Amino acid sequence: xxxxxxxxxxxxxxLAAGAARRFGGGKLTAMLNGRPLVSWSVEKALQTRVELVxxxxxxxAEAVAGALPxxxxxxxxxxxxxxxxxxRSLRCGVQTLPDHARALLLFLGDMPDVSxxxxxxxxxxxxxxxxxxxxxxxxxxxxxxxISAKLFPALRSLRGDQGARNVLRAASGAVEIATDERxxxxxxxxxxxxxxxx
Numbered sequence: 001x002x003x004x005x006x007x008x009x010x011x012x013x014x015l016a017a018g019a020a021r022r023f024g025g026g027k028l029t030a031m032l033n034g035r036p037l038v039s040w041s042v043e044k045a046l047q048t049r050v051e052l053v054x055x056x057x058x059x060x061a062e063a064v065a066g067a068l069p070x071x072x073x074x075x076x077x078x079x080x081x082x083x084x085x086x087x088r089s090l091r092c093g094v095q096t097l098p099d100h101a102r103a104l105l106l107f108l109g110d111m112p113d114v115s116x117x118x119x120x121x122x123x124x125x126x127x128x129x130x131x132x133x134x135x136x137x138x139x140x141x142x143x144x145x146x147i148s149a150k151l152f153p154a155l156r157s158l159r160g161d162q163g164a165r166n167v168l169r170a171a172s173g174a175v176e177i178a179t180d181e182r183x184x185x186x187x188x189x190x191x192x193x194x195x196x197x198x
Contacts, residue, residue, distance in 0.1 A: 004049050009102035012092035012144075014038075014043040016109030017058025017082035026060065028109050029067045030194055032164045036067035037188060040112030046071050047116035049123060050105055056093045058082025064109075065180075085161030094155045103127055104147045106164060112197065114185025115144055122146035125175055132168040135179045137177060141165055142184035 001161035016038050018035040020027030028038035038055075045053045048071070054075045057064050061078045068074065078091035091107075097104065103126045105119050118135055127145040145168060147155070152165045166172050188194050 004047060004120075006051050006121065006172045007049045007103075007127060008051065009100055009125070010050040010105070011097055011101055011103070012048060012050040012053040012105040012107060012119075013090070014042050014045050014053060014055045014109050015086065015089050015093065015108040016042075016064055017056050017061075017079050017089040017092075018086070019059040019083075020110075023191060023194075027188060027194075028064045029060065030188075030191075032194060033051075033087075033198055034088070034113055035128060037112060037194065038064055038067055039069055041107050041109050041114060042074070044112075044114050044119070045105065045107045048072060048119045054093055054096050056082075056089045058089060069098060083179075085159075086163050087158035087160055090158060090164060091156050094114055094152055095190070097152070101149050101152070103149060104152070105144050106147060107144045108187060110142055110188045111135045111183070112188070113184060113186050115179075115181045115183060118179055118181050119144040119146070119185060122177070125177070129178075130173055130175045131171040132167075132174040134168055134174065134176050135184050136176045137179050137185045139182060140185050142181070144184075
């Protein structure tokens with residue numbers, strides 16, 4: 001994999017801590033086209049211009065860690081209280097960022113077809129001054145999203161099983177960008193979802 005030109009002070013967080021109850025467990029290590037599901041989104045994150053990619057683990061942490069690609073820009077953390085909900089995993093990821101961080105790209109571990117080019121486009125909008133940049137596909141909120149460091153305190157205050165979307169939409173100057181990238185709204189919740197992507 002070719003090393004992209006990196007933007008200093010930018011980071012990615014891949015949320016991969018859930019128990020995948022709708023899938024029946026073991027979702028992130030399930031195989032998609034010969035590779036563990038989680039490896040796809042992590043590699044897309046590594047193809048962006050961020051300095052470092054952090055994967056936040058929780059359920060099945062050891063198995064999921066073993067399914068990740070090897071890369072010097074990849075860091076793995078385990079969120080000890082991941083069962084509190086999505087917001088806890090997100091807070092764990094944000095809390096690992098250094099004080100000089102300028103922006104964050106947020107990926108989900110069960111979205112294998114996200115676009116690294118779209119992610120970099122969102123990142124550039126934030127580096128150019130937007131507090132947040134969010135793709136929208138067919139009228140649906142999409143991923144990955146980019147978030148300015150200005151919003152990190154608000155992310156750290158999230159509680160329960162909610163993501164960052166409400167914080168981002170409430171930010172004055174946040175931008176939504178239409179995309180036809182279907183992978184930006186394609187996630188894997190069930191075994192049928194996984195089979196449809198194979």
